[in-house]
Amino acid sequence: MKKTKDENKEKQILDAAKSIFQSKGMDGARMQEIADKAGINKAMLHYYYRSKQLLFEAVFKNAFSLLAPQLNAVLNDDASIESKVRNFTSNYISFIAEHPYLPNFIIQELNRNPEFIIKLKDNPNFLNLDKFKVQVEQEVEKGIIKPISAEQLFINIMALNIFPFVAKPLLMAFTNTDNSAYKQLIEDRKTEVADFIINSIKHT
Amino acid sequence: MKKTKDENKEKQILDAAKSIFQSKGMDGARMQEIADKAGINKAMLHYYYRSKQLLFEAVFKNAFSLLAPQLNAVLNDDASIESKVRNFTSNYISFIAEHPYLPNFIIQELNRNPEFIIKLKDNPNFLNLDKFKVQVEQEVEKGIIKPISAEQLFINIMALNIFPFVAKPLLMAFTNTDNSAYKQLIEDRKTEVADFIINSIKHT
DNA sequence: ACATGGTTTAACCAAATGGTTAACAAATTT
DNA sequence: AAATTTGTTAACCATTTGGTTAAACCATGT
Structure with a gap:
């Protein structure tokens, strides 16, 4: 039950990204910090949203x-x-x-x-x-x-x-x-x- | 006439820093960019203002x-x-x-x-x-x-x-x-x- | 002239950062 | 159940970045 195609994970990342981006801005935000907040590996961010820019735009x-x-x-x-x-x-x-x-x-x-x-x-x-x-x-x-x-x-x-x-x-x-x-x-x-x-x- | 104790240089740096910091913010600003704008070496920034933080605070x-x-x-x-x-x-x-x-x-x-x-x-x-x-x-x-x-x-x-x-x-x-x-x-x-x-x- | 002390530069450095890779694990398809 | 696709991770990488260093520069006092 861990590795199901998780509709949720995408949201989970977005929520973490939102929180970090909104308080620190694009320039101040760190991908590692977003990953930590989402409780996942940094590579996962790039798996779901290709780049910092795209993740930012989604947010x-x-x-x-x-x-x-x-x-x-x-x-x-x-x-x-x-x-x-x-x-x-x-x-x-x-x-x-x-x-x-x-x-x-x-x-x-x-x-x-x-x-x-x-x-x-x-x-x-x-x-x-x-x-x-x-x-x-x-x-x-x-x-x-x-x-x-x-x-x-x-x-x-x-x-x-x-x-x-x-x-x-x-x-x-x-x-x-x-x-x-x-x-x-x-x-x-x-x-x-x-x-x-x-x-x-x-x-x- | 180049290397006089230049009261001006400090101002010159501050002006460049102001322009960069005010348009890009602390996080978005780059020391190199400020140095370029001021027309000086990056090391000079640290000579006059010890760190990015201090330069920022001055601005x-x-x-x-x-x-x-x-x-x-x-x-x-x-x-x-x-x-x-x-x-x-x-x-x-x-x-x-x-x-x-x-x-x-x-x-x-x-x-x-x-x-x-x-x-x-x-x-x-x-x-x-x-x-x-x-x-x-x-x-x-x-x-x-x-x-x-x-x-x-x-x-x-x-x-x-x-x-x-x-x-x-x-x-x-x-x-x-x-x-x-x-x-x-x-x-x-x-x-x-x-x-x-x-x-x-x-x-x- | 030369010693002195502030000024300037190029080269360098360690840490941080966004992003990639290759291998592994879990589902899904066949 | 074998093969394939999808999800996940640790290790790695190239670049950028703030900051340092050591040597050169230059005006001035002696």
Whole structure:
């Protein structure tokens, strides 16, 4: 029962790789460390995934495909902007709290290798702002929200939600909080951020 | 005239190191590459800065000491919150546009090595939120701005200003912009972000 | 001129690293 | 059950990498 064609082993390797790559990045990760974490021989890594690069890409795509659906929720949904902002903010913060390395990993590796995103954009269900854009324009026209471009609003939503995770060590130092106090700050943001955005854009 | 005690050489090395470290990070940087960029022998790096680690720390501290004064401007200044937000946003975006790798470098390396910030916090003129906190509380009490904690406001300001640089490749892909269009988006944010924040917090 | 002391270089080194190989073990096919 | 394919391992390999060394270089003080 040891040497069965193990659907699991592939996953097992991927999990170990994910953990190492996401905390140390492509350059900082060591194949030996991944092998150790997966509890297998280093040669096995190359047997299942031919090279470090390919293993990395598998991890990266996997990570990205976790993030994408979360973002699509803000965009391709028929609720009002306000309701979408509230839902997204709360959901997203919960989501990241369970995958703390995710945003930083993706951002970091995309900066290291910006051409990488080209491959991702080919994916047919890659994030698309078109619908969101129309909706923002409509609500602006109807006077529900103040004039703002969809792109800027989208960037603001992303920034307010993601940045506190990406810059955690820096912000912990600046706000002089320890881990648990910072966690509370983040928890508060589930409603705080939505209010901040709505306050800013809602017509009075 | 070649072999004089060259105050300059040290700087020359630091500049090369800065450029390599900031674009590739500690793990991705190679001593040889830094030497090449500085136009010197690899052994010289070790002559001036004993090790990669020390050279890196010199670069990091240097980078951080560029950033800090910018942030202090938001905090330890007597202008109103509104005026500070407007000034900071415009200034900071200009500043980063000239040091595009800076925020990402600092954030990335602090995530790689969170203990690193402890050394920085020892510095007596390390960023301190106390004054800002008092000011926010006062303006809230006077009814100038809506109730918000200084920490959350500070995080929001940081997020809205810094994130677009840190996540540039990701946001370029999502907003489907090329380099020059993205540059324009950023340029617009010099006033856009300030308005967004002020709209949100100013009492009507 | 030459001794001195900081500066610079080419050659070298040991450790680490991604990757390969060849042999072995366990399933699967025939 | 023999043959073949698939999974697994230890040992090995070439290259890269941070770092060292010993000798050369050169400006300056004596």
